[in-house]
Amino acid sequence: MDKWLSHPTAMKILSVVLALLLWAVVHIDTDSSPQTVTSSIDTKTIEAAKINIEGLDADKFALTAMEPTVVRIDVQGKLTDLLSASSIDDYKVIVDVKDVKPGIQELPLVVKLPKGIQLVAMSPRTVTVQLEEIVTKTFDLQVVAEGKPAEGFVAGEPAAVTLSTEAAGPGIEVTLPKDDMQRVGSVVASVNIEGADKTVTDKKAKVVVYDTDGLEMTNAIVDPGTVMVEVKVTPPFKKVPLQVRYTGTLPDGFSIESIKPEIEEVTVYGDQQTIDALTVFDGVVFDLSKVKASGTFKVKTQLIDGIKSVDPSEISISVFVDPTVTRTFTGMAINMEGLAEGLTAVVRTPVSGKYDLTVSGAESILSKVEANQITITASLAGLGPGVHTIPLDVVLPAYVQTVAADGQPLSVTIEIVDDGSIGAGTGVETPPDETGTTPTVTPPATPDPGSGNGNAGGNAANSSE
Known part of the structure; x- marks a missing residue:
C-alpha cells in the first residue's frame, strides 16, 4: 500500500479528485436544491354554523322569525390550530339586534373565530330577522x-x-x-x-x-x-236546607231573644236514592239547657239513615238571651173549630167568653208583639152535646211562651147544645160573638224555639225545630 501511495501517478490522480471535491463544495447552489419541508397552513369548511342572537331585549321584544338560521363558512390556519378548534361551537356567527325596531329587517353577520384562524369566505353574509313587541297579560x-x-x-x-x-x-x-x-x-x-x-x-x-x-x-x-x-x-251529594232541632229548656229567668245557625244549607253525602228523597237535614240537635248566657255554640251534625257524611260536620249557632218578663193580653177571642153540624157551642168559663192570656219572653221580643199575632183555638171535633173542658191551642210569635196559672194547662169550659133544643125550654142562648169561624191566621209550619203552645202550658222549645 505504501508503495502504491508513493507512486507518482497515484499521487496525481488523488490530487485531481480532491480538487474536484473542493470545487463542488464551493460552487454548488443550495437555493436551487428541491424543497423538502411540507407547508403547515390548511383550510376548513363548516357547512352549518349556527347564527347566534345578541343584543335582544327579551323583556320588550321576541324574535319571531330568522332566515337563514345557519351559514357556510370557509376558514384557514395552522393545522394545529384547526385541530384544536374542532367543535362547531368554536365558530360563532352573530347577528346583533340591539336597537333594532320591531318589524322585518336585513342585518349583517359577524364571525368570531378561534385564535390563529382566519375567515376565507361566508355564505350568506346577511340574515333577515323579524322582531315583535311582547306583552304580558293575566288570565x-x-x-x-x-x-x-x-x-x-x-x-x-x-x-x-x-x-x-x-x-x-x-x-x-x-x-x-x-x-x-x-x-x-x-x-x-x-x-x-x-x-x-x-x-x-x-x-x-x-x-x-x-x-x-x-x-x-x-x-x-x-x-x-x-x-x-x-x-x-x-259519594253522590246534595245541598239541602238545615233545620235545627232543639231539646231541653233555658235556665229559669232567661228567654231567647234570637237564635240562628251560621249557615242555612249543608251538603249531605250518601247513596243516590237517599239523597234524592231528602228535602231537609235535621241532624243537628241543640240542647238549650247548656245556654247560660249569650254566645256562640258549636254543635256536631248527626248522621241519619243513608247519609254517610255531612259538610260541615260542625255547626255554629249564635244565641242571645235576656231576662224573662211577662205580659198579659186581655179579651182575646177564642176560635172554636170542628163543631159538628146542628150543634151550637157556648163558652161558659170564662163567663165573658174572652180569654186573658199571659205570655213570657225577652223584653225586646214581647214589646213588639201585637194581639193579632196570637191565635187561641179550641178544638170541638168529635164532641157531642154537654159541658166540656177543652184545652187551648195557642200559636205565638217566635221565642214567646204561654204562662199558665198555677202550672195548669190552658183550657176553657164550653157547653155544646143541639140546635133543635134551643128555644124549647132549655134557656140556652148563643152569644153572637161566639159563633164565628176560624180566623185566617196560619200557624208557622215549623215553630221556632220558644213558640207557645197552650196544650203544653210550658216552654215550647221542646217541640220546636
Missing part, C-alpha cells in the same frame, strides 16, 4: 278533570289550591308576542281522576295556553308554570 286559570272516578262516586269541581311558584298577582301571567296574545283562548291545568275513589289532593298540574282553535301555544311563557290542584271525589 284566569281553568282546572279541568280528565277521566271518570270509580263507580258509585262523583267528582266535584276541580280547583287550584296552591301555586307552585309565586306569581306577580292573581291568576296566571302569560307572555307572548303582541299579535299572538290576541289569539289566546284559554289557560288550562288538567288533572287525571280516572278510577279515583277518594279526593285527589296535592296533584301537580302543568299550565298550558291554548289558542281560540284549541291548539297549544308552545311559544307562550307562563308564570307559574305549574299549580297544585284538588278534585273532590265523593
Whole structure:
C-alpha cells in the first residue's frame, strides 16, 4: 500500500479528485436544491354554523322569525390550530339586534373565530330577522278533570289550591308576542281522576295556553308554570236546607231573644236514592239547657239513615238571651173549630167568653208583639152535646211562651147544645160573638224555639225545630 501511495501517478490522480471535491463544495447552489419541508397552513369548511342572537331585549321584544338560521363558512390556519378548534361551537356567527325596531329587517353577520384562524369566505353574509313587541297579560286559570272516578262516586269541581311558584298577582301571567296574545283562548291545568275513589289532593298540574282553535301555544311563557290542584271525589251529594232541632229548656229567668245557625244549607253525602228523597237535614240537635248566657255554640251534625257524611260536620249557632218578663193580653177571642153540624157551642168559663192570656219572653221580643199575632183555638171535633173542658191551642210569635196559672194547662169550659133544643125550654142562648169561624191566621209550619203552645202550658222549645 505504501508503495502504491508513493507512486507518482497515484499521487496525481488523488490530487485531481480532491480538487474536484473542493470545487463542488464551493460552487454548488443550495437555493436551487428541491424543497423538502411540507407547508403547515390548511383550510376548513363548516357547512352549518349556527347564527347566534345578541343584543335582544327579551323583556320588550321576541324574535319571531330568522332566515337563514345557519351559514357556510370557509376558514384557514395552522393545522394545529384547526385541530384544536374542532367543535362547531368554536365558530360563532352573530347577528346583533340591539336597537333594532320591531318589524322585518336585513342585518349583517359577524364571525368570531378561534385564535390563529382566519375567515376565507361566508355564505350568506346577511340574515333577515323579524322582531315583535311582547306583552304580558293575566288570565284566569281553568282546572279541568280528565277521566271518570270509580263507580258509585262523583267528582266535584276541580280547583287550584296552591301555586307552585309565586306569581306577580292573581291568576296566571302569560307572555307572548303582541299579535299572538290576541289569539289566546284559554289557560288550562288538567288533572287525571280516572278510577279515583277518594279526593285527589296535592296533584301537580302543568299550565298550558291554548289558542281560540284549541291548539297549544308552545311559544307562550307562563308564570307559574305549574299549580297544585284538588278534585273532590265523593259519594253522590246534595245541598239541602238545615233545620235545627232543639231539646231541653233555658235556665229559669232567661228567654231567647234570637237564635240562628251560621249557615242555612249543608251538603249531605250518601247513596243516590237517599239523597234524592231528602228535602231537609235535621241532624243537628241543640240542647238549650247548656245556654247560660249569650254566645256562640258549636254543635256536631248527626248522621241519619243513608247519609254517610255531612259538610260541615260542625255547626255554629249564635244565641242571645235576656231576662224573662211577662205580659198579659186581655179579651182575646177564642176560635172554636170542628163543631159538628146542628150543634151550637157556648163558652161558659170564662163567663165573658174572652180569654186573658199571659205570655213570657225577652223584653225586646214581647214589646213588639201585637194581639193579632196570637191565635187561641179550641178544638170541638168529635164532641157531642154537654159541658166540656177543652184545652187551648195557642200559636205565638217566635221565642214567646204561654204562662199558665198555677202550672195548669190552658183550657176553657164550653157547653155544646143541639140546635133543635134551643128555644124549647132549655134557656140556652148563643152569644153572637161566639159563633164565628176560624180566623185566617196560619200557624208557622215549623215553630221556632220558644213558640207557645197552650196544650203544653210550658216552654215550647221542646217541640220546636
